Amino acid sequence: MDSATHMLRTGRRGALFQLQMALRDLQNSxxxxxxxxxxxxxxxxxxxxxxxxxxxxxxxxxxxxxxxIGFLYASLFxxxxxxxxxxxxxxxxxxxVMTGIINEGCDTFVHAASMLSQTSLPMFTFVxxxxxxxxxxxxxxLVIVVxxxxxxxxxxxxxxxxxxxGIFLMLLNASWASxxxxxxxxxxxxxxxxxxxxxxxxxFMTPVFWLPDRFGKHQVFLDFxxxxxxxxxxxxxxxxxxxxxxSYVVLVTMAVVGWLVTFLVFARTRRRIVHYL
Amino acid sequence: MTKASITVSDLTIRFPVYGADAKSxxxxxxxxxxxxxxxxxxxxxxxxxxxxxVNLQLKAGDRLGLIGHNGSGKTTLLRAxxxxxxxxxxxxxxxxxxxxxxxxxxxxDSTATGYENIRLRGRIAGLSTREIDERMDEIxxxxxxxxFLSMPVKTYSAGMQGRLAFAAATALEAxxxxxxxxxxxxxxxxxxxxxxxxxxxxxxxxxxVLATHEAPLLKLYCNKVMKLEGGVASEVxxxxxxxxxxxx
Numbered sequence: 422m423d424s425a426t427h428m429l430r431t432g433r434r435g436a437l438f439q440l441q442m443a444l445r446d447l448q449n450s451x452x453x454x455x456x457x458x459x460x461x462x463x464x465x466x467x468x469x470x471x472x473x474x475x476x477x478x479x480x481x482x483x484x485x486x487x488x489x490i491g492f493l494y495a496s497l498f499x500x501x502x503x504x505x506x507x508x509x510x511x512x513x514x515x516x517x518v519m520t521g522i523i524n525e526g527c528d529t530f531v532h533a534a535s536m537l538s539q540t541s542l543p544m545f546t547f548v549x550x551x552x553x554x555x556x557x558x559x560x561x562x563l564v565i566v567v568x569x570x571x572x573x574x575x576x577x578x579x580x581x582x583x584x585x586x587g588i589f590l591m592l593l594n595a596s597w598a599s600x601x602x603x604x605x606x607x608x609x610x611x612x613x614x615x616x617x618x619x620x621x622x623x624x625f626m627t628p629v630f631w632l633p634d635r636f637g638k639h640q641v642f643l644d645f646x647x648x649x650x651x652x653x654x655x656x657x658x659x660x661x662x663x664x665x666x667x668s669y670v671v672l673v674t675m676a677v678v679g680w681l682v683t684f685l686v687f688a689r690t691r692r693r694i695v696h697y698l
Numbered sequence: 699m700t701k702a703s704i705t706v707s708d709l710t711i712r713f714p715v716y717g718a719d720a721k722s723x724x725x726x727x728x729x730x731x732x733x734x735x736x737x738x739x740x741x742x743x744x745x746x747x748x749x750x751x752v753n754l755q756l757k758a759g760d761r762l763g764l765i766g767h768n769g770s771g772k773t774t775l776l777r778a779x780x781x782x783x784x785x786x787x788x789x790x791x792x793x794x795x796x797x798x799x800x801x802x803x804x805x806x807d808s809t810a811t812g813y814e815n816i817r818l819r820g821r822i823a824g825l826s827t828r829e830i831d832e833r834m835d836e837i838x839x840x841x842x843x844x845x846f847l848s849m850p851v852k853t854y855s856a857g858m859q860g861r862l863a864f865a866a867a868t869a870l871e872a873x874x875x876x877x878x879x880x881x882x883x884x885x886x887x888x889x890x891x892x893x894x895x896x897x898x899x900x901x902x903x904x905x906x907v908l909a910t911h912e913a914p915l916l917k918l919y920c921n922k923v924m925k926l927e928g929g930v931a932s933e934v935x936x937x938x939x940x941x942x943x944x945x946x
Contacts, residue, residue, distance in 0.1 A: 426794055427791075427792070428791070428792045429791050430778075430781065431789045432709075432710065432784070432788050455821075455826075456821055459827075460818075467807055467814075470809065539776075539777060539782050539798040539800040539801055540781065540782060540822065541780065541781025541782065541796075605723075609722060610721045611723050692784040693714070695782055696713040696714060696783075
């Protein structure tokens with residue numbers, strides 16, 4: 422089912438043609454961006470249907486986790502609560518957005534199998550669906566982030582623009598990883614387990630629950646952790662710290678190279694994805 | 699409204715069918731290492747030619763019945779007409795809004811209510827939220843499901859799901875309706891309603907492509923018929939020659 426009144430499909434081959442079709446898919450997904458939003462709101466709504474708090478369960482469970490981990494690690498490492506709680510809240514919330522987009526990316530096409538096999542809907546619509554779904558979750562978590570910062574008197578509106586830039590860079594990078602995971606998972610069914618393990622490993626290797634300066638002379642290794650730069654670009658501005666220019670270079674390079682590679686893979690596999698399912 | 703038409707020329711569709719082994723990265727890697735072959739090729743992947751050089755021309759008002767054994771390519775042709783499968787060779791040119799009823803579960807979330815599912819389907823079909831609201835009463839009435847529409851779809855019987863899907867899909871003023879087999883869902887009363895809807899579609903100069911094994915249905919709805927055999931299509935014939943085709 423589609424709103425278009427004309428559909429022309431040819432068996433033309435060639436890399437250039439496939440690239441063109443991939444671009445058209447992207448364009449069409451933007452033209453119908455409202456559909457991705459509808460699917461995302463439906464997803465979130467249906468997950469919490471019938472519960473008293475509705476989607477605010479997301480907020481509640483995240484709040485409890487932040488408090489639990491915050492108090493535990495603060496006492497384990499002997500840290501000041503007013504420093505550590507906002508730090509760990511921001512870390513868990515924003516790392517969660519990345520993990521969500523990338524892990525759920527694995528199901529992008531697998532879950533849409535019945536829609537993809539009888540419509541000409543753009544593939545990218547389902548990528549944006551995953552991104553939007555996680556943005557809606559983030560919106561519920563913002564209460565915790567803002568509340569925690571305000572409680573400790575660290576909330577400054579002036580910090581917001583730079584943090585928004587960080588969120589944008591994070592989404593830009595997470596979305597290509599999500600699409601790549603989606604294509605790979607459609608083709609190979611053991612990819613999701615690998616992705617989930619990698620993301621689980623990453624959350625412990627990245628300064629989410631611990632402070633980077635505790636790392637001592639090993640801090641240089643953080644430079645090789647892409648998740649560190651991703652997280653830092655959002656967390657540091659909100660805590661009133663500066664983000665190093667080096668981080669931005671890494672993030673922009675990663676976005677450009679990542680999207681180039683992913684888009685080429687997409688162009689090459691686009692017409693096959695429906696057969697993988 | 700655009701005049702509905704379908705033009706298919708020299709359509710060939712091949713696709714790889716992946717066996718369980720081919721879907722495992724671990725096994726594909728192990729094979730590549732031990733045999734030294736390319737990743738993901740050969741073992742477990744079979745290339746199937748689902749349609750070979752199919753030609754088809756339909757104009758407004760045509761109702762084509764597709765017949766053929768299981769695996770003869772009927773569903774593949776319908777999926778290709780819906781835009782889901784792209785040709786390997788040849789072209790498909792469809793004018794008009796397409797509504798495909800190939801799989802009851804399209805956009806159907808079994809934990810969501812009937813109303814929510816109608817909404818979801820409408821959005822997929824390209825309607826705005828307001829357009830859906832405007833049509834909701836009509837669609838709800840047509841399903842005949844009454845209070846059940848506020849219950850989760852997972853509590854529905856197959857017949858009720860069929861009603862919901864059919865009502866939602868045909869309420870969209872599609873010009874080209876693609877249906878696979880299951881038109882026989884629902885009870886006698888619903889069959890009558892469905893019949894009226896389909897006739898209305900034909901009156902609006904739409905096109906119907908229906909795949910089914912049941913001769914009475916074909917005679918009821920179609921004026922043309924085409925037989926598929928192993929991905930090869932016969933000519934499009936008048937429905938009066940159906941018995942000839944079935945015998946052959």
